[in-house]
Amino acid sequence: MQAFVTDHRCDVAVLHLKGELDAETAEKLRITLAELLERQVPRIVVDLTDLKFCDSIGLSAFITSKQVITARGGWLSFAGSTPFLTRLLETVGLSRYFAIFPEVEDAIAASQL
Structure with a gap:
């Protein structure tokens, strides 16, 4: 897996x-x-x-991070989920725990509301 971060505005990071x-x-x-x-x-x-595949170990890293982020008053959301990942998030009940947007720009725009 490759991971890199870009910053959009001074307060939103896209992973x-x-x-x-x-x-x-x-x-x-x-x-x-x-x-x-x-x-x-x-x-x-x-x-x-x-992202073509994600298992339970990957999901647990997101869940743990979200708990820390929420405690600090921040947020973590997903964008551009493939059909596989969307089904996975829905199956394990995480689609209610994480905001999921069609595109990165949609997630960033929602943060400004």
């Missing part, structure tokens, strides 16, 4: 993921999220457009 997120690559996600959690009020959009 772009590409490839497969599983037990072997989850540590890279945790490290990247830990860096983003150092921000005073983390506001993160996770771009899932190029």
Whole structure:
């Protein structure tokens, strides 16, 4: 899995993921999220457009990060989910826990409301 961050506005980071997120690559996600959690009020959009697979280890990294982010008054949302990931999030009940937007721009726009 590849992960890189771009900043949109001064307060929203977009975490772009590409490839497969599983037990072997989850540590890279945790490290990247830990860096983003150092921000005073983390506001993160996770771009899932190029993420082809995610297992329970990857999902747990998102859940743990969201708990920390929410406690700090920030938020974490998903954008560009593939049909596979959308089904996965719905099946495990996380579609009620995370905001999921069709596009990164939609998630950023929603943060301004």
